[in-house]
Amino acid sequence: MDSRGRRASDDPQGESLSELLRSWRSRSDPRAFPGLMVPGRRSVGLSQRDVARLTGVSERWYGSLERGNEANYSADFLDRLSSVLQLSRAERHVLYLRAIGRPPALAAVPETDAASEMDDILQQFLDSQSPNPAYVSDLAWNVIGHNEPLRDWFPWAAHQANLMRWVFLSREAREQLVNWREDWARPYLGQIRYARVHYPQNEALRRLERDILAGSPDLQKIWDRCEVYEHANGGVRRLKLPCHRGREVVVRITALRPMGSDRLRVIVLMESRRGAASG
Incomplete structure (x- = not known):
């Protein structure tokens, strides 16, 4: 369900931000990130805590986004999140639309x-x-x-x-x-x-x-x-x-x-x- 309690099938716009983020997290391999894997860990995909750590925010802040709460999420944070979750160009576009209601600007890249x-x-x-x-x-x-x-x-x-x-x-x-x-x-x-x-x-x-x-x-x-x-x-x-x-x-x-x-x-x-x- 999204922040208003609706399932994706009830939403003409498709999956909620919560559903999308959970899905994107689940497909990410923790072994690809140094320092995340610890002996005995059995979880598949990244946890909310993992994503918060990798993007440099608190677990509470990231959790607020995943619950679909509206806030002033910066483009810098959304771009870091896109990179951590290895989103495609289209997925990054959807993330922006779902999180802040507008498409992303062109990303800054090194010369x-x-x-x-x-x-x-x-x-x-x-x-x-x-x-x-x-x-x-x-x-x-x-x-x-x-x-x-x-x-x-x-x-x-x-x-x-x-x-x-x-x-x-x-x-x-x-x-x-x-x-x-x-x-x-x-x-x-x-x-x-x-x-x-x-x-x-x-x-x-x-x-x-x-x-x-x-x-x-x-x-x-x-x-x-x-x-x-x-x-x-x-x-x-x-x-x-x-x-x-x-x-x-x-x-x-x-x-x-x-x-x-x-x-x-x-x-x-x-x-x-x-x-x-x-x-």
Whole structure:
């Protein structure tokens, strides 16, 4: 039954969102997702808890969607969900229509040339940063490479991930990034403005700016301050992630660029036991 108690056969539009999501979960193999399979597990398909973890939201939040409850589900979250459930283009379209009543916009994708610069050596560097989370992004903050600790901290990063879209368009980011407005939103908007000035013809950056401001109108006041920030290096930030079980974690952000590329950023989150947010 859907949120109004009707079965699919009673609905001229077909299956409810609840029925669709349960079916899509059931066909997914938990063995395809590192860290989900544990000794003795016999369940077939992904559980609600699995999907919540892989998309970076609470089990309660995902459960609300699956029950058909109306809420402000972001495009970023729906795209991560589409990727986790390996939905086809048509299924992703139906998910959007059922969840928020409109079709999806074109998904942001990494620049082809930038993505091609992500090679085995760079991946080995990311892996060598363990236990610190590390990732590589392109000019528009699409995550094109990451290590296993990053997936543990931010499970959404493995699924059509864009850092800025998650920070600004997902509800959970405002809960997981401590002092979201001052320590994260303001500097990140300033970094987007800085990148837009340096790469005015970059369509991915132009679309990123437009989508963020349109998807989160309360950010316009911050944007109108015209603050400009370079990409943070050495800045200290605080996180409160599900994987830390409620413990607040302080990280120092280290930003690097590979030699020979002006389109990639390498970011390492170095956990610290002390320090206040800065930079």
